[in-house]
Amino acid sequence: MQKNLIKASADLTEQSKHTLARHKAQHDTHQQALSATEEKPYLKVKDLVVGYDDITVVDGLSLTLKQGEIGCFLGYSGCGKTTALRAIAGLEPTRQGMISLNGQRLTEQTSRTSFAVAPAKRGMGMVFQDYALFGHLTVAKNIAFGLNNWSKSDKQARVAEMLRLVELSEHANKRPAELSGGQQQRVALARALAPKPKLLLLDEPFSNLDVVLRESLAMSVRDILKRTNTTAILVTHDQNEAFAIADKVGVMHEGKLVQWATPSDLYHEPVSPFVAEFVGEGAMIDGIIQEGHVETALGDIYRRMEVCDELGRPQYCEYDYPNGTPIKVLVRPDDIIHDDDSSQTALVVGRVFRGANYLYRLQLADGQTVLSLVPSHHNHEVGSHIGILPILEHVVVFDEKDINATTWSEYDRADMVTEVQ
Numbered sequence: 130m131q132k133n134l135i136k137a138s139a140d141l142t143e144q145s146k147h148t149l150a151r152h153k154a155q156h157d158t159h160q161q162a163l164s165a166t167e168e169k170p171y172l173k174v175k176d177l178v179v180g181y182d183d184i185t186v187v188d189g190l191s192l193t194l195k196q197g198e199i200g201c202f203l204g205y206s207g208c209g210k211t212t213a214l215r216a217i218a219g220l221e222p223t224r225q226g227m228i229s230l231n232g233q234r235l236t237e238q239t240s241r242t243s244f245a246v247a248p249a250k251r252g253m254g255m256v257f258q259d260y261a262l263f264g265h266l267t268v269a270k271n272i273a274f275g276l277n278n279w280s281k282s283d284k285q286a287r288v289a290e291m292l293r294l295v296e297l298s299e300h301a302n303k304r305p306a307e308l309s310g311g312q313q314q315r316v317a318l319a320r321a322l323a324p325k326p327k328l329l330l331l332d333e334p335f336s337n338l339d340v341v342l343r344e345s346l347a348m349s350v351r352d353i354l355k356r357t358n359t360t361a362i363l364v365t366h367d368q369n370e371a372f373a374i375a376d377k378v379g380v381m382h383e384g385k386l387v388q389w390a391t392p393s394d395l396y397h398e399p400v401s402p403f404v405a406e407f408v409g410e411g412a413m414i415d416g417i418i419q420e421g422h423v424e425t426a427l428g429d430i431y432r433r434m435e436v437c438d439e440l441g442r443p444q445y446c447e448y449d450y451p452n453g454t455p456i457k458v459l460v461r462p463d464d465i466i467h468d469d470d471s472s473q474t475a476l477v478v479g480r481v482f483r484g485a486n487y488l489y490r491l492q493l494a495d496g497q498t499v500l501s502l503v504p505s506h507h508n509h510e511v512g513s514h515i516g517i518l519p520i521l522e523h524v525v526v527f528d529e530k531d532i533n534a535t536t537w538s539e540y541d542r543a544d545m546v547t548e549v550q
């Protein structure tokens with residue numbers, strides 16, 4: 130949902146507060162009805178703890194996926210992504226938590242229960258970074274490898290179908306070494322998909338490929354997974370790859386899943402400065418909470434609720450901080466539009482050529498800097514002033530004291546009210 134901001138002030142009237150309370154009650158009832166009928170998640174991981182010796186590597190990981198959804202663990206090296214994936218596959222023992230897939234409990238470790246289904250019985254497929262193909266077998270035989278229990282004719286038909294799916298039919302009789310890296314990874318994908326796994330796990334599948342191939346292969350893998358309605362989890366440290374392939378991305382940090390959300394929500398509504406800085410570019414500028422708005426060097430920021438009161442007046446949100454609270458406001462490069470006609474200007478203090486765009490570093494009147502993505506035919510030298518127009522539709526504020534995020538979504542009553550309408 131779009132959260133428009135307009136530059137005008139208004140207080141919440143008593144009347145509109147009552148309206149909101151009524152909407153909230155309706156909303157709660159509506160949500161209860163929804164959650165009662167909502168389909169159960171296909172994959173559910175709850176409070177998973179995994180470790181080696183005396184260290185905890187995955188610390189209380191919880192997530193859900195619907196059937197056919199693609200999830201992704203994204204994070205720096207050593208944050209526990211691969212360990213989490215291996216634990217879901219049953220290749221690492223879990224110390225605590227529960228995993229269920231398609232209604233079946235795969236593992237549960239509590240004070241009262243302790244059991245784990247063996248990896249081979251979980252019905253999962255895996256694709257690895259190094260492809261792990263059998264070099265002495267042809268492409269077709271590699272794909273047929275997991276189909277031992279299938280009849281000969283069914284196996285042939287399935288291999289042919291998989292070859293068509295990954296567009297390698299004409300390479301069926303070649304050995305893996307005769308194929309490019311990208312083609313080999315498609316063979317690995319076809320081999321993992323052939324037995325129709327309930328869940329496909331992909332561990333850094335594109336990291337041996339060059340950057341250009343990586344993104345195009347990620348898109349084609351997404352297409353293949355969607356066409357086959359395959360539920361999957363991918364591990365990567367590459368944000369572009371995660372965004373190209375996944376419906377839900379989980380940012381991991383020191384064993385914890387900090388946020389599990391759509392790529393767009395991660396980018397626009399990060400829950401912490403860590404996620405904000407890890408996902409995408411941006412700058413944090415100072416803000417001060419004032420009556421119904423935030424004062425910043427880019428101007429005053431107001432939030433408009435997308436509803437009107439009984440008299441047709443737009444409703445305005447309040448921030449959940451007392452007046453005078455210093456906060457940080459996240460400003461993405463796409464929040465600052467270059468506009469020659471704007472009376473607000475900024476000094477160009479740096480720029481990076483990105484082909485279609487320049488990424489400008491701009492200094493505001495009070496010395497703070499922000500980034501701005503500008504089409505590259507607007508060529509402004511470092512040291513010049515340019516007109517800017519802040520379009521702050523997705524403002525996230527961070528409490529300066531304990532740097533907890535307060536994203537719009539946490540307290541945006543506009544969402545709540547429009548949902549029940």
Ligand SMILES: Nc1ncnc2c1ncn2[C@@H]1O[C@H](COP(=O)(O)OP(=O)(O)OP(=O)(O)O)[C@@H](O)[C@H]1O
Pocket residue numbers: 181186204205206207208209210211212213366
């Ligand atoms: N078999 C093991 N025994 C002991 N420690 C391990 C083992 N495997 C991983 N670790 C440690 O657990 C931590 C998490 O490792 P993991 O491979 O899950 O991280 P990752 O996020 O996937 O990293 P990368 O992106 O580098 O693969 C690391 O500190 C690693 O050294």
